[in-house]
Amino acid sequence: MVKSFLRLSALLGSLSCLPLVAHHGTSNYSTTAQTVTLSGTVTEFVWSNPHVYVLFDVKDATGNVVHWAGEMNSPGVLKNAGWNKRTLKAGDQITATLRPNKFGTPVGLLSRANMMVNGKPLQIGPEQ
Amino acid sequence: MSRYIFLFTAILVFVPALFLQGQGPGKGKGKGGKATGPPAPSVPHDPHDLNGIWRRSGGVLTMSSDTPPMTPWGKARFDAAKPVYGPRAVPGGLGNDPMSTCDPLGMPRNIFLEVSIYPMELLQTPNRVIQFFEWAHSYRTIWIDGRPLPKDPDPQWMGYSIGQWDGDTFVVKSLGFDERTWLDHFGNPVSEDMTLEERYHRVDRDTLELNMAITAPKAYTRPWVSEKKTFRLAPPNTEIQELFCVPSEEQRFNQLVRDPGSGITKK
Numbered sequence: 001m002v003k004s005f006l007r008l009s010a011l012l013g014s015l016s017c018l019p020l021v022a023h024h025g026t027s028n029y030s031t032t033a034q035t036v037t038l039s040g041t042v043t044e045f046v047w048s049n050p051h052v053y054v055l056f057d058v059k060d061a062t063g064n065v066v067h068w069a070g071e072m073n074s075p076g077v078l079k080n081a082g083w084n085k086r087t088l089k090a091g092d093q094i095t096a097t098l099r100p101n102k103f104g105t106p107v108g109l110l111s112r113a114n115m116m117v118n119g120k121p122l123q124i125g126p127e128q
Numbered sequence: 129m130s131r132y133i134f135l136f137t138a139i140l141v142f143v144p145a146l147f148l149q150g151q152g153p154g155k156g157k158g159k160g161g162k163a164t165g166p167p168a169p170s171v172p173h174d175p176h177d178l179n180g181i182w183r184r185s186g187g188v189l190t191m192s193s194d195t196p197p198m199t200p201w202g203k204a205r206f207d208a209a210k211p212v213y214g215p216r217a218v219p220g221g222l223g224n225d226p227m228s229t230c231d232p233l234g235m236p237r238n239i240f241l242e243v244s245i246y247p248m249e250l251l252q253t254p255n256r257v258i259q260f261f262e263w264a265h266s267y268r269t270i271w272i273d274g275r276p277l278p279k280d281p282d283p284q285w286m287g288y289s290i291g292q293w294d295g296d297t298f299v300v301k302s303l304g305f306d307e308r309t310w311l312d313h314f315g316n317p318v319s320e321d322m323t324l325e326e327r328y329h330r331v332d333r334d335t336l337e338l339n340m341a342i343t344a345p346k347a348y349t350r351p352w353v354s355e356k357k358t359f360r361l362a363p364p365n366t367e368i369q370e371l372f373c374v375p376s377e378e379q380r381f382n383q384l385v386r387d388p389g390s391g392i393t394k395k
Contacts, residue, residue: 025212025313028219028390046384048377049370050230050263053385069385076262076369077245103219103391 029099029109036100036108039116040068042092047085050074054088054096054110070098070110081112082124093118173333175296178250178257181366182336182359189213189240190312191340191354202317202347205307209315216315221382221390226310228386230373232266232285234309235302236324236340239357248359249368257291257298264373270300277303283320285309300326311342319346334361 040058054070072078075085088094095116098108115122198206210216212223220228227233233241238248238261249260255273260266268286281288281304289302302324309318322344329337340354387393 025217025220025223025225027212027217028221046380048381049372049374050378051381051385053381055384069388071385071389073245074369074371076371079369101219101389101391103389105388105391105393107385107389 026099026109028101028103030102032099034099035097035111037095037097038068039093039095042088042090042094043067044090045085045088045092047075052078052083054094056094058106066106068098068106068108070096070108072110072112078112083112087122087124088117171333173330175330176293176298177252178298178328178330178336179252181247181249181362181368183247183362184239184241185358185360187355187357190314190316191236191342191352193355194352195316196348196350196352198317198348199346202319202344205317205347206315209310209317211310211313211315213313219390221387221392225313225315226308227313227373228378228382230264230375230378232264232309233261234285234306234318235268235287236326236342237310237312238263238266238268238286239338239340240312246371247362247366247368260368262368262371265371277301283307287322287324294327296329298328300324300328302326317344317347319344321346335359336361 038056038058040056042054042056044055046053046055052072052075054072056068056070057065058068060066078084078087097111097114099111100108112122208224210218210223210225212218212220212225212228217223241261241263246262248262249258251258251260255271257270257272259268259270261268266286268289270289270291272291274292275290277290278288283306284304285306287302287306288304289300291298291300293299303322305318305320305322305324307318307320307322310316311318322342325341327339331337336359338354338357338359340357341351342348343351
């Protein structure tokens with residue numbers, strides 16, 4: 001089910017090309033040309049060292065909830081980009097682009113670019 | 129036609145560069161991501177003053193692309209390594225990179241971390257130079273008080289280092305390395321008999337060049353001379369972040385992200 005959902009999403013997301021940087025190998029993820037764009041509800045934003053990640057629930061085409069994990073970089077790198085541990089929180093509705101992994105499990109490398117949070121583009125700045 | 133090829137090439141080159149600039153040299157960002165602009169044009173500098181936060185600005189993630197032939201011992205170590213980078217990369221959860229369990233990277237691997245993401249800071253005192261690495265919040269001491277290298281040191285993750293000036297070049301000699309480390313992300317070996325020479329030269333205020341060479345006869349059949357590594361001075365308001373590698377947090381990350389993302393459902 002996840003695989004069919006990925007294929008559908010990949011079609012939608014394949015036009016985007018988002019380079020991503022991580023501090024460890026990312027060979028398990030698809031290329032930057034094969035992304036998916038997902039919308040779901042954050043269940044946990046894990047601000048941990050050396051990896052930050054987002055756990056979020058996404059309803060697939062048949063209405064089943066899929067628990068996704070979106071890998072990000074380190075807190076230091078995110079902090080330099082203006083993020084903090086409150087940038088996302090449980091309950092937030094997000095739309096984000098990910099590079100899914102090659103094994104068909106709901107884990108991807110999440111891009112900070114063009115994220116939507118609660119219906120608005122994510123604004124990163126000192127006010128957060 | 130050639131105009132379109134040029135345009136396409138320019139896009140290929142500059143689009144990733146634009147993405148990287150928020151984390152890279154030449155674009156300072158203070159707290160809250162506030163941009164502070166590129167560093168000022170170079171000004172007269174003291175070449176014997178290496179203080180500052182430096183970011184590597186390009187190059188390969190190892191000594192050079194010209195890996196020397198390995199001894200049978202070195203080859204066995206190389207074959208046992210399952211890196212998650214490079215041509216031999218396996219999915220993260222299937223590798224055995226010491227970095228994935230927060231083991232110390234040691235030297236010279238700390239120099240080879242990803243281009244421009246994690247800086248290093250040099251702090252000079254009268255009798256030693258401290259080299260502080262953002263990754264894993266770790267440091268090494270380079271003694272400059274005239275002491276010799278130890279004769280038969282116990283292995284250390286960072287080795288044991290002394291430094292002295294050769295004209296305007298700061299020469300660091302090290303030995304006593306722990307061969308549990310990898311030389312680089314690609315699983316090239318380190319042996320306990322390895323000696324490392326680093327030659328740092330601040331060619332202008334904003335540019336620090338580094339040439340390196342290792343000799344490790346247990347692992348390689350000839351010395352390995354590096355390509356020139358270039359670092360750029362970070363803007364004055366740059367702060368080294370507290371980037372520990374926390375084993376307990378990495379363990380949960382492995383369970384929730386790295387392993388399932390590598391096709392591992394149970395371990």
